[in-house]
Amino acid sequence: MSTWGGAVMASVGAFSLTDWLAVVGDLLAIAGFFVNWWFKRKLLQIAYAELELKRQQAGIVARA
Numbered sequence: 345m346s347t348w349g350g351a352v353m354a355s356v357g358a359f360s361l362t363d364w365l366a367v368v369g370d371l372l373a374i375a376g377f378f379v380n381w382w383f384k385r386k387l388l389q390i391a392y393a394e395l396e397l398k399r400q401q402a403g404i405v406a407r408a
Contacts, residue, residue: 359367
């Protein structure tokens with residue numbers, strides 16, 4: 345276990361503050377991409393459901 349701990353501490357110590365900020369920024373950018381993708385997907389699902397409801401109310405048959 346001490347070998348792993350030493351390896352982790354050596355890796356952590358090798359990064360400067362700028363390196364850590366770059367890593368955190370990259371992780372936040374990736375997380376932001378997936379959050380935006382998720383909400384856009386849900387928004388499109390709602391829009392398609394509303395469109396289908398309007399078509400049903402108007403008596404229009406959707407093409408398959």
